[in-house]
Amino acid sequence: MERPSCLPRSSKMNSYIANALSDFFFKYETPRQVLVRNRRVGVVCRLIQLGVLAYIIGWVFIYEKGYQSTDTAVSSVFTKMKGVAYTKVDGEEWVWDTVDYVFPEQGDSSFVVMTNYIITKGQKMGKCPELAESRYLCNSDSDCERGMVERTGHGHMTGKCVGNTTKTCEVVAWCPVEDDRKIPDPALLMSAENYTLFIKNSVTFPAYGVKRSNLVEGIDNQYIKSCVYDPTTSPLCPIFRLGDLVQLSGFNFATIAKMGGAIGIVIDWTCNLDYDQSECKPIYTFHGLYGNPNETDMARASVGYNFRYAKHYMEDKQEKRTLLKVFGIRFDIIVRSVARKFDIIPTLTAIGSGVGIFGVVSLAILHILSDFSKHTESQVAYCIS
Numbered sequence: 269m270e271r272p273s274c275l276p277r278s279s280k281m282n283s284y285i286a287n288a289l290s291d292f293f294f295k296y297e298t299p300r301q302v303l304v305r306n307r308r309v310g311v312v313c314r315l316i317q318l319g320v321l322a323y324i325i326g327w328v329f330i331y332e333k334g335y336q337s338t339d340t341a342v343s344s345v346f347t348k349m350k351g352v353a354y355t356k357v358d359g360e361e362w363v364w365d366t367v368d369y370v371f372p373e374q375g376d377s378s379f380v381v382m383t384n385y386i387i388t389k390g391q392k393m394g395k396c397p398e399l400a401e402s403r404y405l406c407n408s409d410s411d412c413e414r415g416m417v418e419r420t421g422h423g424h425m426t427g428k429c430v431g432n433t434t435k436t437c438e439v440v441a442w443c444p445v446e447d448d449r450k451i452p453d454p455a456l457l458m459s460a461e462n463y464t465l466f467i468k469n470s471v472t473f474p475a476y477g478v479k480r481s482n483l484v485e486g487i488d489n490q491y492i493k494s495c496v497y498d499p500t501t502s503p504l505c506p507i508f509r510l511g512d513l514v515q516l517s518g519f520n521f522a523t524i525a526k527m528g529g530a531i532g533i534v535i536d537w538t539c540n541l542d543y544d545q546s547e548c549k550p551i552y553t554f555h556g557l558y559g560n561p562n563e564t565d566m567a568r569a570s571v572g573y574n575f576r577y578a579k580h581y582m583e584d585k586q587e588k589r590t591l592l593k594v595f596g597i598r599f600d601i602i603v604r605s606v607a608r609k610f611d612i613i614p615t616l617t618a619i620g621s622g623v624g625i626f627g628v629v630s631l632a633i634l635h636i637l638s639d640f641s642k643h644t645e646s647q648v649a650y651c652i653s
């Protein structure tokens with residue numbers, strides 16, 4: 269039986285330190301290289317190394333462009349519509365030009381082009397019956413509580429139930445109240461299909477001091493006057509026909525014109541500034557956001573796009589207004605940008621991380637091999653360097 273050690277604690281410590289010092293001074297460590305004479309192992313190891321090399325060169329450097337730094341642009345968009353529409357409703361002729369059908373008229377990157385409307389002329393402040401619709405109907409005055417406002421009503425109830433055949437609550441409102449139960453079909457401004465939209469967009473990449481405009485080299489005043497955007501024949505023309513925009517967004521013009529809708533125009537600036545700046549050009553894409561009533565259940569709950577707009581005027585010393593329920597196509601112009609250029613810092617970072625990954629993989633292979641060598645001792649020859 270082994271006798272318990274009765275050396276004191278301090279003398280045990282001293283012997284550890286002495287051993288450690290002797291190991292440090294009288295022993296030497298060096299990595300041992302292993303030569304494996306095995307086809308399967310050799311092929312697998314080389315394939316893993318090749319895979320890592322392909323990842324570093326193919327993915328990190330070529331695909332992800334790890335040798336370049338990136339910057340996003342500061343951008344500004346200006347728009348201008350042109351085109352004239354003519355309507356003849358109830359014998360009344362009317363010509364609509366850009367200031368009548370574009371909202372707002374300043375040339376914003378988000379704007380609406382009116383394609384259909386319901387007009388209520390000569391409204392003035394007063395008392396009148398609500399619209400003859402089921403939600404406003406009443407039998408007696410007690411159904412019209414004074415001061416109450418129906419959720420989607422047009423004014424404050426006076427407390428009276430009025431009318432001869434169809435009785436509705438009387439309201440204090442802009443009278444006569446709007447009747448929007450019948451939407452003109454086909455849309456009144458179908459000629460909007462031929463309107464043209466001019467988009468002026470400039471971008472600046474502050475990190476590289478590079479400024480670009482969508483009126484790129486070769487697009488002069490003469491070209492603008494005659495060109496119309498076409499994705500294959502004139503992809504850089506900044507003038508777009510409305511009908512083409514709707515079609516490229518996947519919508520039907522007659523449907524979107526009647527009920528309204530929304531279209532996103534994306535201007536994509538993806539530029540490699542290692543090449544000449546003139547190669548940095550915009551790419552336009554068009555996306556239908558809403559405007560097809562059969563598209564989704566969500567769209568059916570609120571079909572199309574509309575809003576109300578009033579023009580006020582004075583007549584016989586009384587303020588009056590013309591109310592328009594406007595159905596139109598809303599355009600949202602979105603600029604997406606990324607510029608890349610060679611930079612030594614990301615290059616060194618990418619190389620460093622590549623070397624690191626390579627090192628980790630080599631270590632993993634070494635571990636696999638040391639396991640392998642234990643099992644197939646006979647096929648492995650060790651050579652100590």
Ligand SMILES: Nc1ncnc2c1ncn2[C@@H]1O[C@H](COP(=O)(O)OP(=O)(O)OP(=O)(O)O)[C@@H](O)[C@H]1O
Nearest residue numbers: 348349350351463464465466467489492493507508
């Ligand atoms: N929506 C558009 N459709 C077709 N051409 C357009 C449109 N908007 C502008 N243009 C034309 O593009 C050119 C540049 O327009 P810009 O607004 O810079 O100049 P402008 O002389 O003030 O334009 P204009 O007085 O004709 O509205 C002009 O020749 C203009 O007529």
